[in-house]
Amino acid sequence: MLRCPRCRGELSIAEPPTRLVCRSCSQLYPIAEGVPRLAGESYVASFGRQWNRYDVMRPEEDEATFRVKTGVDPRDLSGRLVLDAGCGGGRYARLIAAHGARVIGVDLSTAVDKAAALCAEFSDALIVQADLLDLPVVAGVFDLVYSIGVLHHTPDPRGAFAQIARRVKPGGRLSVWLYRRNTPPQEWLNSALRAATTRLPATVLEPICAAMSLLGDIPVLNRTLNKIANFSSHPDRVLRVCDNFDWYAPQYQSHHSLDELKRWFVDEGFGEVAELPPAKAGRLYDWTYRHNLIIGSGVNVTGVRVGSEQS
Ligand SMILES: C[S@@+](CC[C@H](N)C(=O)[O-])C[C@H]1O[C@@H](n2cnc3c(N)ncnc32)[C@H](O)[C@@H]1O
Known part of the structure; x- marks a missing residue:
């Protein structure tokens, strides 16, 4: 399932089995703590710190959040091949592995150490340290790819979207959650605050x-x-x-509109493109949400890759 980030060649386990070796260019990649390391931490150090430091796994809440933000019932994922694009500390990868999914969790930060520890008991869960912007994972094979709160933390969210979209198999599903663009005064104040805090x-x-x-x-x-x-x-x-x-803390944080995210799905060849509604409800919440007043709320879209499984 993994490919050489340098030449896209196939990788196999080297001797001794603490490294992967590329069959084409012979490049070696370490496997540390059970995690293939196909990229360095780069600009995401704050995430490595935060996910290793805080224990945020809350199984009931994580399951509810997963359903809302992917539109998928984790119980339907038994035996399915799933890519968690930006798995962080691994709370959702663990959840679906526990429901029998075969999951690959990819993250650029050292949060992979926490994710690997959370998923250690599941033989069908693999955590990989790699860059979504140059994703060293085979294309067109995943039943489900999901990315919760990740792409807006890259320097190129649209490019990262294209990378993960191409990993979905024809007929497979992609679900993406991104920060919502707020009103101009809120955006301005937030940028000013983050210019200092980052x-x-x-x-x-x-x-x-x-x-x-x-x-x-x-x-x-x-x-x-x-x-x-x-x-x-x-x-x-x-x-x-x-x-x-x-x-x-994070160096990159971009905010997006619903139309923008829906357009990305269509442009990458997805159909049945639909907004996933937020968990919270109520007239006041709906009104403030629709008027982009809730800072930290999201735009959340799911779609199915067009084409038959045979194509
Ligand atoms: C807000 S966290 C979300 C983690 C997880 N999806 C969750 O909801 O618990 C964003 C994650 O995106 C990862 N990330 C940012 N840029 C990335 C990239 N280019 N490739 C892979 N992961 C990246 C960060 O390391 C971080 O763990």
């Missing part, structure tokens, strides 16, 4: 994110102040700190 060392930013997590406990602020500047209102404090760091 320059801070993690050791300084983390206590700030921990302090901000206290705001998330105050219901009135959750409905007012966080329409101006983002902070997490998750009921669990560990997740609030992690969410805040996840927002203010």
